[in-house]
Structure formats: structure tokens, C-alpha cells
């Protein structure tokens with residue numbers, strides 16, 4: 001299924017009307033083989049009216065254990081980056097391309113991502129964020145272009161309809177290669193500036 005951000009399909013219009021309804025509807029999803037290995041399905045979390053959404057690859061061990069996105073070491077680093085940009089985690093929405101943990105934290109394959117993407121599209125349609133941070137290669141390939149390279153595409157806004165996407169490295173990549181931190185910080189500064197145009201600080 002194509003992601004088609006910013007466009008609603010009939011399915012979206014007749015589907016769940018809240019994130020809670022959507023979560024309920026997917027609780028027992030067996031749409032791909034990843035269902036067999038999960039401890040918890042990781043739906044996503046955050047502000048249902050967020051103006052900024054962050055989309056990563058899939059749950060890791062800690063996320064699978066707790067049923068929450070970005071709570072392991074990469075998530076803790078993401079929290080620090082957001083805090084440095086003056087954005088609290090509670091004001092954004094965080095989700096992944098696949099909702100169940102791939103074994104051994106491998107990259108989800110094309111079939112798994114394709115099977116899961118309709119859930120993300122519904123989530124996206126309900127939240128309707130104008131800004132999205134794409135965290136890493138898997139999200140970039142599945143949301144924007146299967147041929148895209150995160151190294152080549154990071155740091156540049158991509159506009160699709162009324163939505164602007166900023167691709168950057170996944171925080172797990174920063175843990176493996178801290179030299180990427182400077183680029184990510186630059187990307188998040190651009191995100192912060194765009195976000196503050198939409199959601200000004202209260203004392204401004």
C-alpha cells in the first residue's frame with residue numbers, strides 16, 4: 001500500500017475515528033509474520049493533535065517488552081535531541097513503520113512493511129501533522145521513495161501535499177556512529193524552526 005500522506009481514502013473516511021479506536025482495531029493484527037514473535041504490539045504514542053510526528057523503523061527489545069515506541073537507548077537519545085531543540089516528547093507523536101519487533105532487530109522486509117503501512121496511514125490521517133521527521137533509511141524508503149538513500153536525502157525538506165518531511169538519521173545510527181550527531185542536530189534545528197512557526201512558544 002502506498003503511503004500517500006495528506007490524501008484520505010474512502011477506507012480512511014469509514015475507518016476508526018480516533019486513535020483509541022484504531023489501536024483497538026489492530027490489537028490482534030496478524031497481518032505479517034512479525035506477529036508471531038512479538039511480546040507487545042507497539043502502536044505509537046504522544047499527542048493525538050501533534051503538529052510534529054516522528055516516524056522510525058520498528059520496535060526494539062525494550063519497546064517490545066513495554067509496548068511503547070522509542071524507550072530503549074535510541075529513544076533516550078531521541079528524547080535528549082528533542083529536549084535540546086526545546087520540544088517536549090509529550091507534544092509530538094511517535095510511531096514506527098512496523099508495529100511488531102523484527103527478530104534480532106533486523107530491518108523489516110518489504111512484505112512486512114507493506115503489510116503494516118496501512119495502519120500508519122490511518123494513524124497519520126487521524127493526527128494530520130503538517131511536519132514529520134523521518135528517522136532513518138527504512139522509514140524514508142517506505143514513506144517517500146524505495147530508492148532513496150538517507151545519507152543523500154537527510155537534511156532537506158520534502159513536501160508532499162500539505163505535509164513537510166525532514167529525513168534524518170535514526171538515533172540508533174548515532175549510537176553506532178557518533179560522528180553523525182552534528183548532521184542530526186542541524187536537521188533538528190531546521191525542524192525546530194519550522195515547528196515554532198506553527199506552534200510558537202507561549203511567551204513569544
Ligand code: SF4
Pocket residue numbers: 026029030031032033034035041098099100112115116119
Ligand atoms: S508488524 Fe504490523 S502488519 Fe505485521 S503483525 Fe504487526 S501490526 Fe500487523
